[in-house]
Amino acid sequence: MDKQAVFAQVANLEERIGELYGELGSLKKKIMELLEENSKLQIENENLRNRLERQTHKQGDVSVPLGEGFDALARLYHEGFHVCNVHYGSMRTEGDCLFCLSFLHKS
Ligand SMILES: [Zn+2]
Numbered sequence: 883m884d885k886q887a888v889f890a891q892v893a894n895l896e897e898r899i900g901e902l903y904g905e906l907g908s909l910k911k912k913i914m915e916l917l918e919e920n921s922k923l924q925i926e927n928e929n930l931r932n933r934l935e936r937q938t939h940k941q942g943d944v945s946v947p948l949g950e951g952f953d954a955l956a957r958l959y960h961e962g963f964h965v966c967n968v969h970y971g972s973m974r975t976e977g978d979c980l981f982c983l984s985f986l987h988k989s
Pocket of ligand 1 (some may be wrong): 964965966968969970979980981982983
């Protein structure tokens with residue numbers, strides 16, 4: 883057995899694993915960005931839908947009941963994303979967010 887060759891092979895493998903690890907890291911970052919972008923768009927969409935709903939119900943000054951939009955935001959929060967203005971659309975990494983909770987409770 884050529885020990886030199888085996889060592890070279892292991893070193894080569896180590897290098898490739900290092901590269902793969904780096905690639906995995908950047909993919910993970912990209913997925914994170916996409917998820918956050920997606921949640922931001924969802925929030926935006928719900929806000930626009932709510933505004934539209936409120937506008938169509940404007941006549942008579944009836945207070946508009948909380949619609950589907952609100953449910954969607956609550957769901958998004960429970961999926962682990964911020965829906966508050968402070969951290970807007972980013973992933974919740976530290977448990978509950980007081981800004982989100984107060985936003986969801988007053989909406
Ligand atoms: Zn929040």
